Amino acid sequence: MIEQLAADTVMGAVTLNVADLDAMTAYYRDGVGLDLLSAAGHRVTLGRRSATGDRDVMTLVQTPELRHAAPREAGLFHTAILFDSEAALAAAIYSVARLRPGSFTGSSDHLVSKAFYFDDPEGNGVELYWDRDRSAWSWAHGQIEMSTLYLDPNVFLQENLTEEGADHAGWGNARVGHVHLSVGDIAGARAFYVDRLGWESTIEMPGQALFVSAGKYHHHMAMNVWNSRGAGRRQRTLGLGQVDIVVPTADDLGALGERMAHYGLETHDDGKTVAVDDPWGNVIRVESATV
Secondary structure (H helix, E strand, O other): OOOOOOOOOEEEEEEEEEOOHHHHHHHHHHHOOOEEEEEEOOEEEEEEOOOOOOEEEEEEEEOOOOOOOOOOOOEEEEEEEEEOOHHHHHHHHHHHHHHOOOOEEEEEEOOOEEEEEEEOOOOOEEEEEEEOOHHHOOEEOOEEOOOOEEOOHHHHHHHHOOHHHHHOOOOOOEEEEEEEEEOOOHHHHHHHHHHHOOOEEEEEEOOOEEEEEOOOOOOOEEEEOOOOOOOOOOOOOOEEEEEEEEEOOHHHHHHHHHHHHHOOOOEEEOOOEEEEEOOOOOEEEEEEOOO
16 A cells, blocks of 8 residues: 555745846745745745744745756746635735736636736746635545636735735735646656655546645645656756655654655655655655654
């Protein structure tokens, strides 16, 4: 039987290799409304400050020597930032639309969530979304029921944008809800992310896409071949640097390391994190929520 990730597993920060650190920082800070948590040299970390501790959402690493990824290469499809209320989501949407009015690429009601899509200044996909309560989700034959219903962004803002939200976006909780990757094939994605890493499949679109999660979330990660079918191992480029996953305990991290060794996968294990490449060279780093 396949050993699965603990139910309390969540997504950590996404690291992006960027050419223009100032422009990218401004987008995620002044547009999306993330707090600037640290800035040192060529690295900036943004997220959300709280009384219980900072939460990293996005790490930007200035690497201007790297080229942009080709359109059909494997890599990041989008980073999805989850807001805890429709009002907080509306504030972020309004702020991004004002800062970069041409970056909006679409919106959908997915039944489990309401989602709005953008491209950041260097072309990385960004989803800003809010989840409906789990009691409103439906499952059938082990798969979560999702759709892509039309969602009017103007109506959403009219119904949810508050005076406070129109003034600034940086309020409410925000975290990485899920990460969507472009990969070369779905069978290979399932073998790595479900059979080895330990996610549970929540939606399978044979030959097209795979959605996976822990603890019956609709999806913590997804992989598709819509732009990248047949892609091979990627080289280091601008765009995705690594994806962080946070497991609840050190025991969970240890079990993951043992599982990777069992399958003969090469890892970097420093005692605090376990990093492993997926079949397309996307770096997945797993850490424990407890030391």
